[in-house]
Amino acid sequence: MEHLLDKPTQLAMIQPVTDAIYAINGKWKLPILICLSFEKMRFGQIANDIPNITDRMLSKELRELEANRLVKRTIFDSGPVKIEYSLTDHGRSLHDVIIALHNWGVEHRKVIFKH
Amino acid sequence: MEHLLDKPTQLAMIQPVTDAIYAINGKWKLPILICLSFEKMRFGQIANDIPNITDRMLSKELRELEANRLVKRTIFDSGPVKIEYSLTDHGRSLHDVIIALHNWGVEHRKVIFKH
DNA sequence: CCGCATCCTTATAGATACTG
DNA sequence: CAGTATCTATAAGGATGCGG
Numbered sequence: 385m386e387h388l389l390d391k392p393t394q395l396a397m398i399q400p401v402t403d404a405i406y407a408i409n410g411k412w413k414l415p416i417l418i419c420l421s422f423e424k425m426r427f428g429q430i431a432n433d434i435p436n437i438t439d440r441m442l443s444k445e446l447r448e449l450e451a452n453r454l455v456k457r458t459i460f461d462s463g464p465v466k467i468e469y470s471l472t473d474h475g476r477s478l479h480d481v482i483i484a485l486h487n488w489g490v491e492h493r494k495v496i497f498k499h
Numbered sequence: 500m501e502h503l504l505d506k507p508t509q510l511a512m513i514q515p516v517t518d519a520i521y522a523i524n525g526k527w528k529l530p531i532l533i534c535l536s537f538e539k540m541r542f543g544q545i546a547n548d549i550p551n552i553t554d555r556m557l558s559k560e561l562r563e564l565e566a567n568r569l570v571k572r573t574i575f576d577s578g579p580v581k582i583e584y585s586l587t588d589h590g591r592s593l594h595d596v597i598i599a600l601h602n603w604g605v606e607h608r609k610v611i612f613k614h
Numbered sequence: 615c616c617g618c619a620t621c622c623t624t625a626t627a628g629a630t631a632c633t634g
Numbered sequence: 635c636a637g638t639a640t641c642t643a644t645a646a647g648g649a650t651g652c653g654g
Binding site: 391394395397398399400401402403404405407408409411414415418419421422433434452453474477478480481482483484485486487488489490491492493495496 | 506512513514519522523526530548549567589593595596600601602604605608611
Binding site for chain 4: 426427428431439440442443464465466467
């Protein structure tokens with residue numbers, strides 16, 4: 385990215401990047417998405433996998449992720465009602481972002497903690 | 500990422516991703532980093548390139564980016580004092596993250612607006 | 615022109631209790 | 635189990651003005 389792009393192109397990147405950040409912002413959205421990237425899960429399972437998240441936050445974040453079409457909520461009311469959360473195709477398309485964040489996060493930790 | 504990783508591996512990813520998110524969180528950090536990825540800049544230039552940012556926020560975010568070693572602040576006091584901000588190597592290493600966010604952001608906009 | 619300090623408002627997150 | 639309601643604490647962001 386160093387001098388590969390001209391200035392207008394560079395500035396034009398800001399909006400999509402901002403859009404992306406807004407869709408995954410907050411403390412819990414990525415953890416939730418990572419959980420769901422493995423398998424579809426029920427509310428309580430997600431809460432178990434993510435330390436310290438409260439029901440209120442999990443509920444709130446799930447609704448926002450649904451509004452942004454990253455997560456799908458499915459109700460099975462055969463017998464006892466059961467609700468499952470899963471990624472949409474669009475949610476799965478975050479894969480590259482998550483990998484990039486993960487790789488950078490590992491390096492970042494080294495930089496911050498080595499001195 | 501779909502069923503390629505086992506559960507413990509998946510959960511272990513959460514921390515580095517959270518670290519990364521924290522380093523670039525807030526409304527303005529990515530826009531600032533994108534600006535600086537083109538060239539080193541002075542305070543006022545950055546403020547001009549990023550619509551609506553206030554001096555207070557720019558100042559605050561720059562200090563946080565410096566603390567996280569993403570941005571370097573250089574003072575030239577030859578004659579009139581001049582201050583330049585530039586990316587560190589570590590800041591430049593965010594390139595892949597920014598590209599991934601950008602690519603996904605473009606698709607996200609399509610998904611959201613096509614209804 | 616560059617940037618910080620103060621004050622103020624809004625947004626986000628947490629604790630706790632409670633419901634169908 | 636899968637949440638909601640209420641209330642409080644903290645963080646993020648904005649307006650404005652000052653000083654080098």
